[in-house]
Amino acid sequence: MKIDRQTISKRIKKFTNLMEVNSAALFLSAEQIHRNSDVEHRFRQDSSFWYLTGFNEADSALLIIKTKKEISTIIFARPKDKEKEVWTGKRVGPDQLKKQTGFKESYEYKELETQLEKKIGGLSHFYFEFSGYNYVLLRSKILEIIKNKRIQNISSTQNLIGELRLIKEDNEIELMKKAAKISAEAHEIALRKTKAGMYEFQIEALIEGHFRENGANWAYPSIVAGGNNATILHYVNNDQKLHKGDLLLIDAGCEYEYYASDITRTFPIESKFTKPQEKIYGLVLKAQQKAIEQAHLKNVSFESVHLKALETLCTGLIDMGLLKGNLKSVLQKLTYRKFYMHKTSHWLGLDVHDVGSYQEPNSEGNSRILKPGMVITIEPGLYFDPEDISIPQEFRGIGVRIEDDILITKNGAEILTAKASK
Ligand code: GLY
Ligand code: MN
Ligand code: MN
Numbered sequence: 001m002k003i004d005r006q007t008i009s010k011r012i013k014k015f016t017n018l019m020e021v022n023s024a025a026l027f028l029s030a031e032q033i034h035r036n037s038d039v040e041h042r043f044r045q046d047s048s049f050w051y052l053t054g055f056n057e058a059d060s061a062l063l064i065i066k067t068k069k070e071i072s073t074i075i076f077a078r079p080k081d082k083e084k085e086v087w088t089g090k091r092v093g094p095d096q097l098k099k100q101t102g103f104k105e106s107y108e109y110k111e112l113e114t115q116l117e118k119k120i121g122g123l124s125h126f127y128f129e130f131s132g133y134n135y136v137l138l139r140s141k142i143l144e145i146i147k148n149k150r151i152q153n154i155s156s157t158q159n160l161i162g163e164l165r166l167i168k169e170d171n172e173i174e175l176m177k178k179a180a181k182i183s184a185e186a187h188e189i190a191l192r193k194t195k196a197g198m199y200e201f202q203i204e205a206l207i208e209g210h211f212r213e214n215g216a217n218w219a220y221p222s223i224v225a226g227g228n229n230a231t232i233l234h235y236v237n238n239d240q241k242l243h244k245g246d247l248l249l250i251d252a253g254c255e256y257e258y259y260a261s262d263i264t265r266t267f268p269i270e271s272k273f274t275k276p277q278e279k280i281y282g283l284v285l286k287a288q289q290k291a292i293e294q295a296h297l298k299n300v301s302f303e304s305v306h307l308k309a310l311e312t313l314c315t316g317l318i319d320m321g322l323l324k325g326n327l328k329s330v331l332q333k334l335t336y337r338k339f340y341m342h343k344t345s346h347w348l349g350l351d352v353h354d355v356g357s358y359q360e361p362n363s364e365g366n367s368r369i370l371k372p373g374m375v376i377t378i379e380p381g382l383y384f385d386p387e388d389i390s391i392p393q394e395f396r397g398i399g400v401r402i403e404d405d406i407l408i409t410k411n412g413a414e415i416l417t418a419k420a421s422k
Contacts, residue, residue, distance in 0.1 A: 002054050002100075003050075003051075003053075003054030004054075005100070005101065005102045007054075007169075007171070008052065008053065008054055008101055008102060009102055011051060011052055011164060012052060012064065012071075012073060014164055015052065015064070015160060015161065015164060016064060016066050016071050018160045018163060018164075019064070019066045019125070019127065019160065020066070020124070020125045020153075021066060021067065021068055022066070022067055022068070022122075022123050022124045022125065023065075023066055023123055023124065023125030023126065023127065023153075024063060024064065024065045024066070024119070024120050024123050024125070024126050024127070025063070025064045025126075025127035025128070025157055025160070026061060026062070026063050026064075026116075026126070026127070026128045026142065026157075027046070027048055027049045027052060027053075027061065027062045027157060028046065028049065028060075028061050028129075028132065028134065028135055028138070028139075029045060029046055029049045029055070029057065029058055029059065029060040029061060030043065030044060030045050030046040030049070030058060030134055031058055031059075031134035031135055032058040032059075033134075042217070043056070043058055045057075045258070046134075047165075047258070047349075047350035047351050047355075048157065048161045048165070048350075048355070049062065050258055050350065051161070051164070051165060051350060052161075053075065053101055053103075054100075054101065055075070055077070055092070055097060055100075055101065057077060057078060057091060057092065058078075059077070059078045059109045060075065060076055060077040060078065060097075060109055061075070061076040061109065061112050062074070062075055062076075062103075063075075063076070063112075063115070063116070063119070065119060065120070065123070067123075072104055072105065072119075073101075073103040073104050073105070074103065074104065074105040074106070074107070074115065074119070075094070075097055075098065075101060075103045075105070075106045075107075076094070076106070076107050076108065076109045076111065076112050076115070077091070077092060077093065077094045077097050077106065077108070077109055078091050078093075078108070078109050079091070079093055079094065079108045080093035094106035094107055094108055112138075113141060113142070113145060116142065116145050116146075117145060117149075120145070120146070120149055120151065121149050122149075123149070123151055124151065124152055124153060125151065125152075125153045125154075125155070126146050126151045126153070126154050126155075127154075127155055127156065127157045127160060128142065128143075128146070128154070128156070128157060129156055129157055129158065130142075130143055130154075130156075158355055159357060161355060162355040162356040162357055163356070163357075163361065165349055165350065165354060165355050165356060166347060166349075166354075166355070166356030166357075166373075166374055167371065167372075167373035167374060168349060168373045168374070168375055168407075169373075172259065172349070173373070173375075173407060175256060175257045175258070175259040176259045176260075176261065176348070176349070176375060176405070176407070176416060177416055178256050178257070178259075179216065179219070179253070179254055179255060179256035179257075179259050179260060179261040180261040180263075180405050180416035180417045181416075181419065182210065182211060182214045182216050182254050182256060182261070183211075183252065183253045183254050183261040183262075183263045183417065183420070184263060184417050184418070184419035184420040185210060185214075185419070186206070186207040186208075186210040186211060186252065186254070187207070187250060187252070187263055187265050187420040187421075188419070188420060188421065189206050189207070189210055190203050190206055190207055190250055190252075190265075191265065191267060191421060193206055194242065194248060194267075194269060194270070195242075195269075195270055196242055196243055196244035196245075196269050196270045197241065197242065198241075198242050199238075199239065199240065199241055199242065200224040200225070200226055200229070200237075200238040200239060200240050200241075200242065201224070201238045201239060203224045203238075203242075203248070203250065204222050204224045204238045204252075207222055207224075207250070207252045208222060208252075211254040214254075214256070215256070216254035216255060216256040217254065217255050218252065218253070218254060218255065219253045219254055219255035219260035219261060219262065219352045220253065220260075220262070220352050221236045222236070222238070222250070222251070222252035223235050223236055223238075223249065223250065223251035223252065223264075224238045224248070224249075224250050224252070225238075225248070225249045225250075225251075225399065226240055226241075226242040226243065226246050226247075226248050226249075226269065227240075227242075227243060227246035227247065227397060228386040228397040228399075229249075229399075230247055230248070230249035230266065230383070230398070230399025230400070230401075231383040231384060231385060231386060231397065231398070231399040232399075233341070233342065233383070242269050243269065244269055244270045244271055245268060245269065245270075245271045245274065246268070246269050247266055247267070247268055247269070247277055247398060247399065247400065248266065248267060248268075248269050249264065249265075249266045249399050249400065249401060250264065250265055250266075251263070251264040251401065251403065253352065253405075255352075258350055259349065259350060260348055260349065260350070260351065260352040260354075261348070261405055261416070261417065262348055262352050262377050262379075262403060262405060263403055263404065263405070263417050263420055264379055264381075264401040264402060264403035265402065265403075265420055265421070265422065266281065266284075266399070266400045266401060266402065275394075276394040276395050276398065277398060277400075279320060280382050280384075280395065280398050280400050281400050283312070283313060283316035283317070283320075283382065284313070284380050284381060284382055284400045284401065284402050285402055285422060286312055286316070287308075287309040287310075287312035287313045287316070287380040288309065288378055288379075288380050288402050288404070290308045290309060290311075290312045291305045291306070291308045291309040291312075291344055291345075291378045291380065292378055292404070292406065292413065292415065293308070294308040295370060295376065295378065295406050295408065295412075295413045296412035296413045297412075298412075299369050299370075300369070300370055301366070301367035301368060301369055301370070302345065302358055302367050302368045302369075302370060302376070303358075303367035304367070305344060305345055305370070305376070305378065306343055306344040306345060309344040309378070309380040310331070310336070310340070310344065310380075311327065311331075312380075313336065313339075313340055313380060313382065314327055314330045314331060314336050315327055317330075317336065317339060317382075318330060321392075322339070322391070322392070322395065323335055323336060323339075338385075338388075339382050339383060339384060340380070340381065340382055340383070341383070342379075342381070344378060344379060344380050345376045345377050345378055345379065346376065346377055347374070347375065347376060348375045348376060348377055348405055349375060354375075356368075356374075370408045371408060372408050372409050372410050373407075373408065374407075374408045375405060375406065375407050375408070375416070376405075376406050376408070377403055377404065377405055377406070378403070378404055378406055379401055379402065379403030379404075380401070380402065381399070381400055381401030381402070382398070382399075382400055383398075383399045383400075384396050384397060384398045384399070402422060404416070404417045404418070404420075405417045
């Protein structure tokens with residue numbers, strides 16, 4: 001799907017409102033990553049570049065210059081090339097791209113450095129990501145050019161574009177709802193079809209098969225973790241056999257038209273919860289419910305949602321005798337980190353861990369107040385090291401996480417992933 005010209009121009013306008021006068025901002029596309037031999041990875045555009053241009057080719061860039069007099073939008077792209085297009089697909093080309101986006105100027109990508117040299121002299125600010133994963137060499141060359149031009153203030157584009165991307169537009173919310181729906185359906189399929197004796201990759205195939213059937217891809221590699229594997233936070237091998245009575249933790253979410261979803265469900269394989277599994281699952285579910293209730297309230301902070309979940313988990317662990325001391329001391333000494341070592345939420349959007357500051361702008365580090373249009377995950381979990389003999393045996397090897405995607409609305413919050421059973 002394309003982003004229409006009107007949307008692009010609205011976003012560019014909002015972005016340039018945040019730029020200082022006499023500044024430039026440069027966004028690079030994603031790079032086409034080589035895999036092996038003649039094989040390339042599937043191309044996925046850089047999220048901010050996509051957000052501002054709706055253009056999905058590699059080797060392209062967007063330069064925005066804001067002076068007192070005017071705003072210039074300059075796009076760079078690969079040239080049309082009949083021979084290359086036969087092998088790797090159609091290219092839009094700079095001329096057509098200019099028409100498509102409504103940007104004022106367009107050039108071939110190879111002219112990026114020359115045009116920078118020409119256009120940025122005399123500016124006082126430059127916004128750019130110098131430490132991206134892609135175009136490492138080019139990034140350092142660009143930094144050289146900026147330094148040679150004696151531009152005083154160099155800062156990241158993240159803070160500015162993060163402010164825009166943090167509040168989702170209606171059309172973005174539609175896409176996020178669709179992504180959440182596909183992912184919730186995939187989790188339901190996994191719940192229905194999981195049997196003891198299957199391999200983790202077979203569940204992965206069911207889930208990702210559903211993503212592909214619906215025109216989506218994974219937003220991050222699926223975690224399908226049976227038994228002890230559930231205690232490894234980023235387990236992605238997915239190559240072990242599933243055993244009756246073990247828990248299966250599935251953290252899988254699709255990306256639909258560039259927008260991510262992120263769901264985790266944990267359930268016992270072909271059986272009912274054992275007593276210890278039930279206790280832990282029940283506690284994580286309660287922590288999630290408390291955190292979701294918090295997100296429903298008006299003008300609460302991002303951090304307060306985490307604190308609700310954290311306090312609930314810690315209180316439960318103290319009651320079960322798994323943590324010593326009272327709530328205050330557990331929170332102070334961070335002893336809970338042995339069982340809960342990650343945060344409860346992150347922003348969700350074009351990236352699964354989306355951009356946007358977690359602090360209120362122009363504050364002294366105050367946690368962000370949740371506003372309509374923001375989307376967060378709420379994903380408490382508890383993980384018990386299978387080899388830690390200080391943990392009562394009945395809990396060792398249990399890993400539970402429950403994760404949903406929540407849209408903050410005018411009247412509270414909407415759970416986008418509610419269709420996946422808990
Ligand atoms: N799936 C990544 C996360 O839950 O943050
Ligand atoms: Mn998440
Ligand atoms: Mn997740």
